[in-house]
Amino acid sequence: MKAPELAFVRSQRVARLATITPDGTPALVPICFALLGNDDPVLVSVLDEKPKSVPDKDLARVRHIRREPHVSVIVDHYDEDWSRLAFVQVKGTARLIGPDDPAHVPAIAALRSKYPQYRSMAIEQRPVIVIQPYRTTSWGI
Amino acid sequence: MKAPELAFVRSQRVARLATITPDGTPALVPICFALLGNDDPVLVSVLDEKPKSVPDKDLARVRHIRREPHVSVIVDHYDEDWSRLAFVQVKGTARLIGPDDPAHVPAIAALRSKYPQYRSMAIEQRPVIVIQPYRTTSWGI
Numbered sequence: 365m366k367a368p369e370l371a372f373v374r375s376q377r378v379a380r381l382a383t384i385t386p387d388g389t390p391a392l393v394p395i396c397f398a399l400l401g402n403d404d405p406v407l408v409s410v411l412d413e414k415p416k417s418v419p420d421k422d423l424a425r426v427r428h429i430r431r432e433p434h435v436s437v438i439v440d441h442y443d444e445d446w447s448r449l450a451f452v453q454v455k456g457t458a459r460l461i462g463p464d465d466p467a468h469v470p471a472i473a474a475l476r477s478k479y480p481q482y483r484s485m486a487i488e489q490r491p492v493i494v495i496q497p498y499r500t501t502s503w504g505i
Numbered sequence: 506m507k508a509p510e511l512a513f514v515r516s517q518r519v520a521r522l523a524t525i526t527p528d529g530t531p532a533l534v535p536i537c538f539a540l541l542g543n544d545d546p547v548l549v550s551v552l553d554e555k556p557k558s559v560p561d562k563d564l565a566r567v568r569h570i571r572r573e574p575h576v577s578v579i580v581d582h583y584d585e586d587w588s589r590l591a592f593v594q595v596k597g598t599a600r601l602i603g604p605d606d607p608a609h610v611p612a613i614a615a616l617r618s619k620y621p622q623y624r625s626m627a628i629e630q631r632p633v634i635v636i637q638p639y640r641t642t643s644w645g646i
Contacts, residue, residue, distance in 0.1 A: 505591065
């Protein structure tokens with residue numbers, strides 16, 4: 365990711381995650397996310413669903429990622445002045461990590477640093493999606 | 506789509522379109538869109554890319570849709586008050602229509618009604634993506 369793209373992604377509060385369903389069609393969900401690392405960061409997002417009506421392993425995004433780890437994430441800025449439209453798309457490989465993974469503590473810390481909302485939520489033991497970018501495209505950045 | 510979902514989708518200025526690339530991974534792009542029809546509307550979005558550095562048929566979303574018409578569209582509302590987070594995901598079947606299609610004139614009219622920006626743009630002859638929804642999921646609506 366180039367520096368201006370990275371700055372734009374860092375500035376955004378919400379992204380949309382596209383995964384592939386078992387029938388090969390795309391599925392979308394908005395995610396809160398943080399970047400972990402400086403020069404070549406990964407995206408992290410915690411499974412904080414509430415109420416917990418389904419077990420983690422049955423969440424659509426979890427089932428999809430386990431079957432097909434290639435995902436896409438987009439952040440964008442909409443403006444009625446269309447010369448200011450902008451987006452960054454990050455294609456990446458997703459994996460799920462638990463509290464036993466060395467990246468888990470820093471991921472939770474990064475999310476809590478970005479989102480005060482997480483500081484009072486018990487997410488320390490929650491699975492985290494880690495997305496390793498392999499291609500970035502952008503427009504208007 | 507239920508009435509509250511429909512109202513939410515109508516209120517949004519930008520959506521994100523997920524398509525499937527030839528290698529089976531998802532691709533994302535923000536789109537301006539309008540709804541056409543009342544009870545069971547389709548989503549329409551015009552190819553207004555500028556500058557026209559690539560022919561229409563070579564645009565990623567066009568190539569993807571021609572190969573795999575199943576797409577997903579998401580609109581969402583982010584709020585720092587997380588009790589107000591909301592999204593609607595529409596899964597649908599996409600097709601491209603030209604000015605010879607009877608839906609083209611009303612599609613352009615719907616887009617110009619929603620976006621004043623289109624009124625001064627020569628989009629009358631531009632291809633339009635028409636997405637027929639087949640499943641809607643939502644959260645916080």
